[in-house]
Amino acid sequence: MTAPLEGPVIVGISAHFHDSACAVMVGGRLIAAAHEERFTRRKQDPGIPREALRHCLREAGLTIADVDCIAYYEDPAKKLDRQLWTALPDVPETGPHALFRFDADRPRREIREVLGFDGPVEIVEHHLSHAASAYYFSGFEDSAVLTVDAVGEWATTTWGRGTGADLDLLDEVEFPHSLGLLYSTITGHLGFEVNEGEYKVMGLAPYGVPRYADRVRELIDVTADGKFSLDLSYFDFRNPAGMGSERLAELLGLPPRMPESEIEQAHCDLARSIQTVTEETLLALAHRARRLVPSDNLCMAGGVALNVVAVRRIVEEGPFRDVFVQPAAGDAGGSLGAAAVAHRRLTGQRPSSERMRTALLGGAVPPSDVARKLRAAGTDGFLDFTDREPELLAAVAERLAAGKVIGWVHGRMEFGPRALGGRSILADPRGADTRDRINASVKMREGFRPFAPAVLAERAAEHFRLDHESPFMLETCEVVSPLDLPAITHVDRSARVQTVTEEANGRFYRLIKAFDERTGCPILLNTSFNLRGEPIVWTPEDALLCFLRSAIDCLVLEDFVIDREALPEVWRTWFENTRPSRGSAVSDTVYTLL
Ligand SMILES: [Fe+2]
The missing domain is CATH 3.30.420.40 (ATPase, nucleotide binding domain)
Structure with a gap:
């Protein structure tokens, strides 16, 4: 480049x-x-x-x-x-x-x-x-700005104003008063890893009712003008074993859950309760932003802005016409x-006046490198579709329609936590057992966690209650599709949608189109290409390892298709006898085998 x-x-x-x-x-x-x-x-x-x-x-x-x-x-x-x-x-x-x-x-x-x-x-x-x-x-000429996270230096929440090239922070809430730390404290109480398990709490919430919400509201005081403070007697942020004090378990009437132990209804209810209180608080913070900055636009950032359910409520119920959250x-x-x-x-200049349209900001692997690496790795059992994209997409769409799970690597790598068609695992969203199969044998993660759909942008409104683009999978909305989509529909009939355009996503868009032409479904299940506890794949070697150590049926590396059946026997035998180590990175020893 x-x-x-x-x-x-x-x-x-x-x-x-x-x-x-x-x-x-x-x-x-x-x-x-x-x-x-x-x-x-x-x-x-x-x-x-x-x-x-x-x-x-x-x-x-x-x-x-x-x-x-x-x-x-x-x-x-x-x-x-x-x-x-x-x-x-x-x-x-x-x-x-x-x-x-x-x-x-x-x-x-x-x-x-x-x-x-x-x-x-x-x-x-x-x-x-x-x-x-x-x-x-954001591409906005003026905007209110709201940042919410666990903690920066001292600030945990700020309100700001962007006008042309100028950006000023106007007000803040300081540590230890922190909405992010409140959410993380309950995340830890629910037995999930802090700074990692917050989105699991969000995924668990729809399975519960907010019967602990009043008790959670005891932890945070949101004032009429939209600021907040925590009741610090319930917290111990110096305790690495858990950020809640002994009083927290007493107040909740629920002991901390041991990691990996069974998730009970009470845990779902607590997840729903912290989610509810977080949404209420964020809405109050957003209204304060509007009072401070009379703009129709809101920009949000900080870890709490990745709470897609809360962002959706601000989009729907908040005082702004347009809300922008970038993918990272x-x-x-x-x-x-x-x-x-x-x-x-x-x-002295504004860096960019255009709205960010793509998260594909990492590098790409040249297809010639992929072929060389595949051969060097000892397999020649792959199909080569070089310069034949329509045939490639037809072959992949056929496999997807047959219920196969595809590992997909194409073009530049995503920036941000979501895979958006650069390094994705893809499947037919209509399959009744697809979600459980991918959760259990591909992602090796908790069964309650939902998968997200990628939909052709111009067809999104037919299937989701969504009237604007959602290119970064940062909003949830109601599934209203005439199709039965069990693999991507959460228990509350919501889905975290990615709208896909040819302009931003090229081949990924054309793949969904090929799948639609074959099946009448312009949607694919799209989840990140990684095993539980590991980063999203980057190189062809990473993708091959993830493929070999999971139950993915077929790997598409740029122009090359590798079906599981075509793998060398020695590979299959070796990896079937090697269990992936949960929560750890792929070891260097394994890499030397490739
Ligand atoms: Fe931060």
Whole structure:
């Protein structure tokens, strides 16, 4: 890819908490963005994103010597201030050595020593990075901005205003009062991993009734003007074993659930209750945003903006005409925002005035590489459709219509937690047992978790109560389809929809079209191409390993189709005797086999 020659080259970095990422912006245009985990194969890798930077620069046709500035997504000194405030009361018990893990110089040091960059480093505050990651990519000329997460430096919620090139934060709620930490505390109480299991709580909620909602409301006081505070007697944010105090279990009347233990109705009810209270609170925050900024538009970011059910309520019931959430609304997206703010500071200009239309911001693997790697890996039992896309799509649509589960790798990799047709597992959404089969033997995850549909954009309204595009799978809506779609319809008849256009998705759009022509169904089940606990696949080797270690029926790597039956016998035997290790990255040992 050839980078534009005009304007500064700015790298945005988010790192050192979880899910680190990198973005490259040239002349105010976002050229590439990627998560470090996809390259290191460590789920939510928090390290300085060395591999992602290398990848993004290569994608932009640049080297580190071309970079004018690296922007870091939070202020390490301010963060240290908050960390010390939180940790100091424990020092008499834990000893002063506990303080050594706090290192405000680490980002700058690693940018110099690990990334090899000795130019200027721009520090952008955490919630300003979040706000910029939404506003500067929204295409709005003016907008209210709402950021909500667990915690940045001190802020946990901010309200802001974007006007042209200017973006200002107007007000905030500070730690320890945090809607994100409230949700995470209940996530931990429900036996799911904090910072990872929040979307499981959201998926569990429709199975319950909000009978704990009044008790959850005891935990948070939302004022009439739309700010909030937590009752801190119910929390212990210094406790790594769980962020709720002993009083929390007493109030809820429900002990903490042990991880991996059976999920009971009470757990579903608590999930529904925290979801309900979160939606109510977010709506109050959105109304406050409108009072502070009289715009028809709202931009949202921060981890809580990934709560798609709550976002839908703001779209439907909130005071705004248009709501924009970008696909990496969590901390990874802070890299985009930091780069955008640095561009504004360096040039005085708005980085981009166009709305972000695609999340396909990572690299692509050249088809020639795929063929070479397949042969090097010892299989020649693949079908080659080079320069024959219609035949390829017909072959894949035929397999999907026959009930097969497809691993699909095409074009640039997605940025953000959702697979959107670049690295996806696809299936017929009409199959009665498809959801259970994929949950049990492909994704190896909890049976209650729903799958999402990808639908041709122009046909979406026939099947979903949705009157606008949803390209990033960031909204839920009601399924109103005349078709029976059990694999993608949640228990409350909702679905988290991705609308697909030919302009943004090319071959993926044409695949759904081929499936529609064969079946009359313009929808595919679309879930991320990974096993439970592992990052989404990146290379052909990652895809092959995921294929071999799961029950996916067929792998499509760019122009090549590999049916399970065509695999070499030795591979099948070896992998049938090798159980995937739950929750861990794919080991290097396994990679050496390929
Ligand atoms: Fe954040």
